[in-house]
Amino acid sequence: MSEPIVLQPDETFILNVGPQHPATHGVLRVKMTMDGEFIYDAETVIGYIHRMHEKMAENRTYAQYLPNLSRLDYLSAMAYCHGYVLAVEKAAAIEVPQRAEYIRAITVEMNRISSHLVWFGAFVMDLGGFSPLMYAFDDREQILDLLEAITGSRLTYCYFRFGGLYNDIDDDFIEGTRRFIKRMRKSLKMYHKLVTTNIILMTRLKDIGPVSADMCQRYGATGPVARGSGINYDVRRNEPYSVYPEFDFDIPVYSEGDSFARYKVRMEEMEQSLRIIEQGLDKLPDGPVNPEKKPKTIKLPPGDYYTAVEAGRGSFGIRIVSDGDKSPYRLKLRSPTYSNMHLFDEACRGMLIADALAFMGSLDLVIPEMDR
């Protein structure tokens, strides 16, 4: 005879979702106290892929730490590198040529689209629809090919240098990107037809996983999660950096706070990123992509520096405390997923397990970025 599954005194049982579970997309573990199919309580357990990226910074030079940044959020690595080079450039007062800044913005936005495409595919797969993943990856492949041609890597880019770029872009890239913009606009239309207007998807997302603006502020959630809850905050607009003030783009904000609002925010962000890329290509100035003069070894003057950028998942902040040495005294990364994820414990109480995992998908978690 089999031993029955033991219930706790209050007739709940513990369900371990993860660290190896198809819906957590990585090694996140959620310890759920279940009452039948309803979640009574949940506790996220992180740390399964911790690699001490912050500590690593303390015994490397600033330049040596560059590749680490793209190992945090492997889906939108460009934005993280961008944040780091901006922080160091600001502290060391390195001039960046205008052309380099434009190319940075273009590649970051392309990377944002590819990151959102992975989210889109994986999210719909969480809901049980498999085909959109394949379409999304097909489109993403075009971005990866373009970025591979200029950066040399497909996922963990190390393209930005202090003061400039690894190399310049060529006409093939510009032409290919323009072709991609056309293709992507068409694809987005198809996604809306195939997925957004699907009745099953709507019933599964509307009014599911409501996150209030207050809750977002308490947990420090940023990015599409906060914008789906009516908080009009985007680092690109609120604390402008790089050449973003020169672009004309909208920040999509929805106040419903449910999974569908977050879905719509990300879908519209892709369109806005396409607009930014298009304007960037039109306005792209000529000139060098690296400064003529730049110190060989970078040493930051003693002090405390903070820079934030808008990464694919929200506001990514980097704080460098320098004591004037070749490597930082302390480097602290503020990763958006870490804050966004902690909503889950509170928000998923009382949800069905199916809805909770859909809600988790709508938060767009990238576990290596959370654990660092």
Added chain:
Amino acid sequence: MSLTLLNVVAAVIIAIAFVAANAAYLVWAERKGAGFIQRRPGPTENGPWGLLQPPVDGIKLMTKQLLIPGGVDKIIFVIAPVLAMFPSIVSFVTIPFSDTIVAHNVNIGLLMIFVFGSMSAMALLMGGWSSRNKYSMISSVRAVSQAVAYEIPMLITAITVVMIAGSLDLMDIVHKQSGGFWHWNIWPFQKGLFNILMPVSFLIFFVCSLAETNRAPFDLGEAESELVAGFHTEYSSMGFGLFFMGEYANIVIGACLTTILFLGGWDCPFGLLPGVWWFIVKIYILIFTFIWIRWTFPRTTIYNLLNLSWKVLIPISLFNLLLTAGLLKVF
């Protein structure tokens, strides 16, 4: 007597072969179909167009170890996959492919198929219960409530057809629909009756057979993004293989039944080919629709599913039953 017995044995063997071949090649068709829908080639490595993929998969499954985890109820754990496969084979014996090609016609064939069809829910419950895995447990409870919810509208719709035909014999049901495709039960104008709701009941029956066979968008039993693999999480080797084949065998039966009840069975619309080919064409069109739906729609949740059954499908099918009964009385 002995000749009949011999006939039945031969028929069962043919049915097993048919079911197994269908199950194996439907997996191939599903993968090719998914590939077609997702703009990729699907299986290509083994044989031309990957046609040798099913036997290779079969060999792989058979040579793997059947792992029985500690703490499970061994007897039920082993019986469950067999029970998932067995009823569908028996059901095949009564399904007429044409006037002459039928293994063993029984005059309560429809009832028999429903009886054996509901046994598959039992198999899922046994598999999920005995696995002693929380995901399997949730999945099997879901599967049972789903089976209960969807068998009711399915049966009511079937009763509507039975009332029109006046028989539970599948042969009679098909014969009643003969003489031009406008006499099929899917259309509102059958012989001596005008029932506007018949296309709706075809849809209800089709949706119910999707749900009965645990196919997307109603694949809550094995919702892989929520419950890992549902009731067959703990199964390996042919234990898993039998569950898998049982699912595809159930799809074939669902398609056969829909064809017989609503699409005129082997009745040919143009009189080109012999009837049995039309029967096969019709079931494979339905099966392709199953595959098409699976790769297009996301999954629903259990509460939406139960609401759809109890609040929409059952009332409509009950109303249709009353309407048909009234019309039969009047005409």
